[in-house]
Amino acid sequence: MADGEEVRSTRRRPGAERLLGAASDLFYREGIRAVGVDTVSERAGVSKRTLYNRFGGKDGLVAEYLRRRDERWKAYLQGVTEAVDEPREKLLAVFEAYEEWLVGQDFRGCAFANAVAEIPDPDHPARVVARGHKEGIEEHLAVLANEAGFEEPRILAERLLLLLEGAAATAAMRRSREPLGVARSLALELIDARWR
Amino acid sequence: MADGEEVRSTRRRPGAERLLGAASDLFYREGIRAVGVDTVSERAGVSKRTLYNRFGGKDGLVAEYLRRRDERWKAYLQGVTEAVDEPREKLLAVFEAYEEWLVGQDFRGCAFANAVAEIPDPDHPARVVARGHKEGIEEHLAVLANEAGFEEPRILAERLLLLLEGAAATAAMRRSREPLGVARSLALELIDARWR
DNA sequence: TCCTAACTACACAGATCTGTGTAGTTGGCG
DNA sequence: CGCCAACTACACAGATCTGTGTAGTTAGGA
Numbered sequence: 023m024a025d026g027e028e029v030r031s032t033r034r035r036p037g038a039e040r041l042l043g044a045a046s047d048l049f050y051r052e053g054i055r056a057v058g059v060d061t062v063s064e065r066a067g068v069s070k071r072t073l074y075n076r077f078g079g080k081d082g083l084v085a086e087y088l089r090r091r092d093e094r095w096k097a098y099l100q101g102v103t104e105a106v107d108e109p110r111e112k113l114l115a116v117f118e119a120y121e122e123w124l125v126g127q128d129f130r131g132c133a134f135a136n137a138v139a140e141i142p143d144p145d146h147p148a149r150v151v152a153r154g155h156k157e158g159i160e161e162h163l164a165v166l167a168n169e170a171g172f173e174e175p176r177i178l179a180e181r182l183l184l185l186l187e188g189a190a191a192t193a194a195m196r197r198s199r200e201p202l203g204v205a206r207s208l209a210l211e212l213i214d215a216r217w218r
Numbered sequence: 219m220a221d222g223e224e225v226r227s228t229r230r231r232p233g234a235e236r237l238l239g240a241a242s243d244l245f246y247r248e249g250i251r252a253v254g255v256d257t258v259s260e261r262a263g264v265s266k267r268t269l270y271n272r273f274g275g276k277d278g279l280v281a282e283y284l285r286r287r288d289e290r291w292k293a294y295l296q297g298v299t300e301a302v303d304e305p306r307e308k309l310l311a312v313f314e315a316y317e318e319w320l321v322g323q324d325f326r327g328c329a330f331a332n333a334v335a336e337i338p339d340p341d342h343p344a345r346v347v348a349r350g351h352k353e354g355i356e357e358h359l360a361v362l363a364n365e366a367g368f369e370e371p372r373i374l375a376e377r378l379l380l381l382l383e384g385a386a387a388t389a390a391m392r393r394s395r396e397p398l399g400v401a402r403s404l405a406l407e408l409i410d411a412r413w414r
Numbered sequence: 415t416c417c418t419a420a421c422t423a424c425a426c427a428g429a430t431c432t433g434t435g436t437a438g439t440t441g442g443c444g
Numbered sequence: 445c446g447c448c449a450a451c452t453a454c455a456c457a458g459a460t461c462t463g464t465g466t467a468g469t470t471a472g473g474a
Contacts, residue, residue, distance in 0.1 A: 431458100
């Protein structure tokens with residue numbers, strides 16, 4: 023049912039899908055403001071008119087780009103943590119997931135943090151999505167911390183998220199993945215210090 | 219002598235000074251790409267020609283904007299840490315300085331991180347300045363950690379910087395200063411755990 | 415007083431940006 | 445077959461962007 027919807031919306035709207043693919047790549051690598059709608063539609067091999075018909079405008083496309091990224095990242099994280107048995111290891115697996123993510127050659131930092139930096143308006147749909155993304159990650163961390171038996175899972179989750187954010191920002195600036203090692207080792211100490 | 223130079227360069231080039239003031243405000247609050255050179259020169263009450271004569275172009279102005287911010291912030295931090303006696307308190311004073319900084323109503327995150335998010339080219343002069351800024355902060359932290367008698371001051375400095383970066387990024391996204399409290403309490407534990 | 419560096423006013427080139435209007439084409443489904 | 449939604453091609457409006465060229469003004473110092 024939900025699957026049927028999915029098939030319909032992707033089969034019968036191939037333009038939207040191609041546009042989102044191109045937008046994701048271009049917006050992330052070159053920046054949102056730096057990429058024009060003409061460039062996106064050209065790269066997607068889809069007419070600009072379709073972009074406006076499907077997404078209403080650039081803002082809509084940007085919001086959808088982040089929404090898609092949010093879904094993908096959460097699914098990836100879910101898979102990674104489910105593949106691990108020990109609750110404590112699940113928390114560490116999150117850090118390893120981030121670390122693995124920025125192995126890719128063209129790491130440009132966190133797409134959501136970048137969007138916040140580029141878009142001053144806090145009510146812009148893209149920023150709403152960005153906030154939701156971070157809330158989701160924190161929630162996931164809190165659940166894992168709770169399952170691992172920590173007394174104050176929310177506080178631990180807050181702290182771990184802070185480490186991930188700091189690592190992503192520093193890694194983007196330095197173009198190095200070393201900061202993620204720093205974050206991981208710190209997380210390890212935090213977790214072991216409060217273990218049980 | 220150096221003072222004479224300073225007076226000369228500011229007295230005899232009032233345009234550059236006004237331009238930097240306007241640029242600092244506009245670039246930080248609205249974003250670098252979002253603000254055009256016409257807007258900057260108009261706000262500064264200085265002709266656009268002067269902007270190009272003094273800074274070569276927008277890129278030069280952007281780099282100088284960050285350079286200025288770097289100097290100001292380092293001087294501020296220097297003053298804050300010098301005003302404290304206990305080495306351990308000096309480290310905590312850095313966190314309080316960051317916390318105080320974002321009390322200002324229109325907090326838009328770290329200007330250097332934002333510049334990195336907006337400018338993909340790692341060799342852009344503005345990004346070189348941004349990297350230098352973070353190196354400087356880390357160095358400052360390392361000196362303080364060393365003076366406080368920590369065995370591995372560089373590692374502590376790396377970690378504390380990570381906390382500050384994470385706090386700034388999260389605070390910008392959430393538009394809240396709560397993350398800095400999280401970072402400060404975590405820093406406190408880190409420092410006390412390794413004290414002596 | 416005169417020289418000169420700093421700055422102004424302003425027009426302009428050329429590119430690029432978001433967004434719209436319109437007429438025509440394609441392809442799957444009833 | 446014929447309908448209809450999706451998509452295309454393309455021109456165009458109007459704003460905005462960075463950067464330049466040029467002639468003229470202003471003010472401080474030798």
